[in-house]
Structures are given as structure tokens and as C-alpha cells.
Amino acid sequence: xxxxxxxxLVDIVKLSIVASVIMGIFVFILxxxxxxxxxxxxxxxxxxxxxxxxxxxxxxxxxMMLKEEMVPGHVNKIVYVIAPGMALMSALSVFAVIxxxxxxxxxxxESLIGFSVILTxxxxxxxxxxxYLLAVGTLGSYGIILGGWSSNNKYSLLGALRTxxxxxxxxxxxxxxxxxxxVMTGTxxxxxIVEWQTQFAGFAWLAFLQPIxxxxxxxxxxxxxxxxxxxxxxxxxxxxxxFMTEYGALKFxxxxxxxFVHAMMxxxxxxxxxxxxxxxxxxxxxxxxLPSPIQALAPVIHVGIFIGKxxxxxxxxIWIRASVPRMRFDQLMAFCWKWLLPIxxxxxxxxxxxxxxxxxxxxxx
Amino acid sequence: MxxxxxxxxTAPIEVAKAMGITLKQLLRGPVTNQFPDEPxxxxxxxxxxxxxxxxxxxxxxxxxxxxxxxxxxxxxxxxEAAENTDEDRHSxxxxxxxxxxxxxxxxxxxxxxxxxxxTEAIVLEHDFTLAEYDRWDAVYSKERLLEPNNxxxxxxxxxxxxxxxxxWSNK
Numbered sequence: 001x002x003x004x005x006x007x008x009l010v011d012i013v014k015l016s017i018v019a020s021v022i023m024g025i026f027v028f029i030l031x032x033x034x035x036x037x038x039x040x041x042x043x044x045x046x047x048x049x050x051x052x053x054x055x056x057x058x059x060x061x062x063x064m065m066l067k068e069e070m071v072p073g074h075v076n077k078i079v080y081v082i083a084p085g086m087a088l089m090s091a092l093s094v095f096a097v098i099x100x101x102x103x104x105x106x107x108x109x110e111s112l113i114g115f116s117v118i119l120t121x122x123x124x125x126x127x128x129x130x131x132y133l134l135a136v137g138t139l140g141s142y143g144i145i146l147g148g149w150s151s152n153n154k155y156s157l158l159g160a161l162r163t164x165x166x167x168x169x170x171x172x173x174x175x176x177x178x179x180x181x182x183v184m185t186g187t188x189x190x191x192x193i194v195e196w197q198t199q200f201a202g203f204a205w206l207a208f209l210q211p212i213x214x215x216x217x218x219x220x221x222x223x224x225x226x227x228x229x230x231x232x233x234x235x236x237x238x239x240x241x242x243f244m245t246e247y248g249a250l251k252f253x254x255x256x257x258x259x260f261v262h263a264m265m266x267x268x269x270x271x272x273x274x275x276x277x278x279x280x281x282x283x284x285x286x287x288x289x290l291p292s293p294i295q296a297l298a299p300v301i302h303v304g305i306f307i308g309k310x311x312x313x314x315x316x317x318i319w320i321r322a323s324v325p326r327m328r329f330d331q332l333m334a335f336c337w338k339w340l341l342p343i344x345x346x347x348x349x350x351x352x353x354x355x356x357x358x359x360x361x362x363x364x365x
Numbered sequence: 366m367x368x369x370x371x372x373x374x375t376a377p378i379e380v381a382k383a384m385g386i387t388l389k390q391l392l393r394g395p396v397t398n399q400f401p402d403e404p405x406x407x408x409x410x411x412x413x414x415x416x417x418x419x420x421x422x423x424x425x426x427x428x429x430x431x432x433x434x435x436x437x438x439x440x441x442x443x444x445e446a447a448e449n450t451d452e453d454r455h456s457x458x459x460x461x462x463x464x465x466x467x468x469x470x471x472x473x474x475x476x477x478x479x480x481x482x483x484t485e486a487i488v489l490e491h492d493f494t495l496a497e498y499d500r501w502d503a504v505y506s507k508e509r510l511l512e513p514n515n516x517x518x519x520x521x522x523x524x525x526x527x528x529x530x531x532x533w534s535n536k
Contacts (some may be wrong), residue, residue, distance in 0.1 A: 040387045044395045323383040339373055 003115050014123050018095050025307070026260050027057040032311075033260075033318050040322035064253035072151075072246050079150035084251045087143025087258035094137045094265045096123040099191045101278050101302035121299055122191065129190035130182060133269055134175055138224060140262050141167035144233055147255065148243035159242025162329060163233040166223060169336040170230075174220035176344035177213040180351040181206050181273055194277035202281040207274040212347045214274045216340055221266035223332070226259060228321035232329055267313040268306075275309055278302035404520040405493075412474045412489040415467055417510045425455050425511065426486030429462040436481035441471035465507035469495050491519050 031046065031053065038045025047053035071077060101121035108116050126132050141163055148160020182188060184206065185196040197204050207214040223230035234242035244255050271277060283305070287295055327335070358364075398405060407413070418426045429446030447463035455461035476489050487510075494516070497503045 036391075039395065040391050042390055042393065042396050044397050044399070319384060319387065323387040324380055338369070 006113065006115075006117060010117055010119065011123060014119075015096065018123055019092050022092060022095055022261060022264070023257070026257060026264065027061070029264060029311075029314060030057045030060075030260060032315070036315065036318045037322055040319070061253065064250055067249035069249050069251070074152045075246060076150040076152065079146050080246075081251070083143050083147035083150060084247065084254035084258065085143075086146065087140050088254050088261060090136055090139035090143065091258050091261040091265050094133055095268065097126050097129040097132050097190050098122060098268050098272055099125075099194055099277060100306050101299040102195075103299050103302075105299065121303070125189065125191050128188045130178055130188045130193070130273075133190070134171075134178065137262075137265060137269070138167060138171055140258060141224075143255075143258060144226075144243045147247065148233075151243070151246035153246050155239045155241075155245045156243050159233045159235075159239045159245070162239075163226070163243065166226075166230065166232060166332060169333060170220045170223040170340075173216050173336065173340040173344040174224060176341065176348055177210075177217040177220065178273065180210055180213045180344075180348040183348065183351055183355060184209065190272055194272055194279065197276040198279045198284060201285060202276060202279045202283055205274065205276040210274070210347070210351070212343065213351075214270075216344045216347070217274065218270060219340065220336075221270060222317070222320070223336070225262040225266045227263050227317060229324040229326050230332060231326060232332060235326065263317060264310070264314065267310045267317065270313050271306060271309045275313070278306045280305055401518075404518050406520050406522050407491040407493070409521055409523070411491050411493075412476050414469070414490060414492040414495060414505070415472075415478070415510055416488050416490045416512055416514065417465065417507065418486050418488055419512050420457070424457050425461060426484045427462045427465065427482075428456050428458040428484055428486070429460045429465075430483065432481045432483060433478035433487055436477040438475060438477060439471045439473055441468040442466070442478060443468075462507060465510065467505045467510065469503045469505055470500070490515070491521055492516050494518075 034056070035045035035047075035053070045053065046056040049055040049059045071080060099122040104121065105119040106116050107119060110116055144163045145160045148156040148158075148163065151157070181193070185193050187193060187196070193206075197206060226233050232242075234244060239245070244252060247255055279302075283301075287298055287301070420426060429444055431442075431444040431446065434440070434442040434444050443464065443466040444462050445464035446460045449455060449459060449461050474489060478487050479485075479489055492515075495503070
């Protein structure tokens with residue numbers, strides 16, 4: 001086997017590991033969400049299946065799988081079947097460019113196969129990674145729109161229409177907020193953005209340097225992933241369940257999974273772009289004075305920090321969901337176009353000006 | 366426009382307030398009663414399943430007068446009396462209830478039977494687990510109603526009654 005084939009095989013293995021780990025974490029997060037929402041409303045949440053209800057999500061998954069796969073007679077069959085998979089796929093593919101740790105590991109396999117295999121803690125390091133995040137991450141709305149349209153049901157269609165309007169609108173402040181980050185870091189490569197944030201002993205988190213962009217990004221990400229208080233695609237009280245109305249069994253489960261993975265995806269993007277990714281303040285300095293066996297564990301520590309940070313962000317999403325009531329649709333649109341987008345643009349403008357002045361003063365032109 | 370600006374400025378404060386309230390609730394902990402695992406709490410005046418009381422010496426209070434059956438608005442009580450003899454003594458009086466059936470599917474738990482009872486033999490106590498797999502099991506016989514039959518999964522709360530005594534005497 002040539003080096004390239006091996007590298008491709010390694011990538012495929014890594015891809016499947018990432019995807020399955022994400023789905024595993026999704027199962028766990030589903031439980032965390034239900035338990036936490038329960039606690040916020042002074043209930044226990046699910047605690048009957050297994051110890052502390054840990055097996056609840058698995059029981060639900062089994063239930064979903066054992067249900068009858070039904071396709072209503074009036075739907076467009078092909079699109080109807082494709083849509084949930086598409087929603088989930090787009091959310092999962094974003095994790096390909098997320099760097100989970102810093103160090104690449106080189107497996108010394110020269111004696112075995114004639115060359116060493118390089119293991120990177122990310123699946124792909126695309127040089128337009130941020131663009132990829134935006135493009136693929138919001139592809140998920142296609143799943144929702146197709147699902148809503150193919151269901152041939154007025155509630156589904158209304159949900160899909162709302163979704164498309166909402167996603168398109170919030171895409172703009174989201175993109176502009178990220179743009180001001182890109183202007184600061186000067187790169188579109190995700191790994192380099194994370195690396196940039198390790199400056200000043202790891203204190204250069206872009207959430208501190210760009211608080212307005214961070215807030216706008218966070219709000220838009222909430223809207224993009226269709227979570228409360230922006231969960232208008234599936235307003236139960238007016239649209240039954242929006243685009244999911246005609247879905248059942250495993251396909252409904254896939255849509256649900258897609259929604260949660262989408263939210264998880266935006267949490268990881270928030271962590272990578274704004275909250276310093278796998279890094280913590282002083283982490284590198286502390287690691288460098290520790291003995292080398294612990295230093296060798298750095299990737300594990302990094303992954304742990306990354307997952308921990310993402311969980312904290314996700315818990316804040318749950319907190320918001322428990323606190324803030326759903327917006328009306330006109331409020332949603334007005335908020336985006338009248339406030340978020342202008343503020344984001346202004347923020348970008350100010351960022352560019354300040355950066356230009358600093359560059360002028362330092363003579364960097 | 367000015368209103369909208371005001372709204373946008375006050376909205377984050379409102380959201381923060383809301384999140385503070387939910388956080389406070391989170392820290393206060395759940396109030397759910399985990400019923401089958403921990404005992405359910407009932408109020409002292411909660412009317413559940415009937416109990417046929419006994420005297421301290423073990424004799425039944427019921428004398429089989431069937432006043433409860435007469436008072437019952439749904440007619441769910443059936444009483445058949447028999448004479449006490451010295452060999453077979455159930456209650457202190459002349460007669461006792463040989464058959465005492467209550468159809469729990471018909472009972473509306475109004476408590477008129479307890480009011481009508483001259484010996485305070487029938488009392489509506491706190492048991493509420495009245496589900497049956499068979500309709501006929503819902504007709505409770507005398508053996509199931511007689512004391513002692515207090516279930517251990519119930520705790521009677523000892524809080525004060527909701528309506529303060531002052532409001533009762535207030536004419």
C-alpha cells in the first residue's frame with residue numbers, strides 16, 4: 001500500500017470514530033438536557049431506566065427503531081426519505097474540521113510498512129475551514145426545508161418556509177461576526193485560529209477580544225440550530241411539529257438527532273472560534289514544567305478540555321431554553337435585520353479601523 | 366423607534382432576570398414525590414378508601430344497621446346483617462354486618478356514609494391506590510375494608526389545615 005492509501009484509510013477510520021463518538025455524546029447529551037430541564041423546573045427528569053436514568057436515551061432509541069416505518073401516501077417519497085439523513089449528515093460533517101487537540105502524533109511504523117503514519121487530532125485541516133463550517137453547517141436547513149416540502153402538509157410547509165427565512169436571515173450576522181474574527185486572526189484555517197488564541201499565555205480568547213461578535217455569533221447560532229427561544233421551525237402550539245409533522249419512527253428520530261447534533265456542532269464551533277478551543281489559560285506553561293510522561297498525555301488533556309468547554313456551552317443553551325419564551329416570527333425577523341446585522345457590520349467596521357490604526361502605529365503596512 | 370431602542374436595551378436585562386429565576390429554581394432542588402419508592406404524602410382530611418374501624422378490644426364497630434347504604438347517593442354500599450351470638454361475637458351490639466361490600470367504581474368518596482354511621486365504624490381514610498386488573502376486584506369486601514389495613518406507602522402530613530380556624534368562627 002502506498003503512503004497515500006494508508007493516509008486515506010486512516011482518515012476514514014478517524015472520520016468514523018469522530019462520527020460515532022459524536023453520536024455517543026449525543027445520546028448522553030439528550031439525557032443531560034432532559035435532566036437539566038427537569039431540574040430547572042424542579043423535577044427530576046428521567047430517572048427510571050438504569051441507574052440515574054442513564055439508559056433512558058437508549059430505551060428511547062430502541063423504541064424509535066422498533067416502531068413501524070410508515071411513509072404517508074401523499075408525500076414525495078424520495079425527498080421524504082432523504083431529508084432526515086441530509087439534516088443529520090450536514091451537522092455531522094462539520095466536525096471534520098474541528099481541531100480537538102494541538103499535537104499530531106507520528107506512529108513510527110517504518111520497520112513495518114516503510115513509512116510513518118501521521119495521526120492528526122482533526123480529520124481535515126482545510127485552508128478555508130471557516131468557510132467550510134459556515135457552508136456545511138447551514139446545509140442542515142436543506143434537510144428541514146426538503147422534509148417540510150416533501151411532506152405535502154400545510155403545517156410542514158409553513159414550518160419549512162419559516163425555517164428557510166430564519167436560516168437565511170441569521171446566516172448574515174453569523175457570517176459577519178465570524179468575519180470580524182477572521183480579520184483579527186488573519187486566517188481562515190480553523191487550527192490557526194485556535195493557535196492564535198494561545199497567545200498571551202492562552203488569554204487571547206476571541207470572546208474577550210470580540211465580545212460583541214461573540215454575543216452576535218452565539219445568538220445567531222441559537223437561531224441557526226433552531227433552538228429555543230428561536231425554535232420557530234417546530235412551534236408545537238401553532239404548527240403541530242413543523243417540518244416533522246409527517247415523520248415517524250426512525251426518520252423522526254433522525255430529525256431529532258440532527259437537531260441536537262446541530263446544536264452540539266454550534267457549541268463546538270463557539271468553543272473553537274471564540275473560547276480558545278482545546279486551550280486553557282496557562283495550560284501550555286503548566287504542561288511544559290510537568291514531567292514528560294504527563295506531557296505525552298497532552299492530547300488527552302486537550303480533548304478533555306475541549307469536550308468540557310463544549311458541554312458548558314451546551315448547558316448554557318439548556319439554561320436559555322429553560323428561561324426564555326419563544327419569539328414571535330416578526331420579532332425574530334426584526335431582531336435579525338434591524339439589530340443583529342447592523343451591529344455586526346458596525347463591529348466589523350470598528351474592528352477593521354482599530355486594526356488598521358494599530359498596524360499604522362506599529363508600522364506594519 | 367425610540368420605543369424599540371428602549372426595548373432592545375431592556376430586553377437583555379429581562380433575559381438576565383429570567384435566567385436568574387430559573388437558576389434559583391435549579392438550586393432549590395426538585396419537589397417531585399417519587400411515589401412508589403418513597404411514601405406519598407396526603408393531607409389529614411383527604412378522603413380515600415373506606416376503613417371499617419374496630420374498638421380497642423378488637424370488636425368491630427359496625428352493627429349492620431345499613432344507614433350508610435341508605436345515605437349513599439350512588440348506592441354503592443351493600444350491607445347484610447346477622448345476629449351476634451355469644452359463641453360468634455363480632456360487635457358489641459345485637460347484630461353485626463355479615464356482608465359489607467363497597468363498589469369502588471361507583472363510590473364518589475363524598476363521605477356521607479361516614480356522616481350517617483351511628484357508631485363511627487366507617488371512615489374514609491387516605492388510601493388512593495384503587496386500581497384493579499379485574500372489574501369485580503373493585504367491589505371491596507368486608508375483609509379488605511376492616512382494620513388493620515393501613516398501607517405503609519402513605520404518610521399523613523401533619524401541617525395545619527388550609528382554612529384557619531378563625532375564618533370558621535367568623536360570623
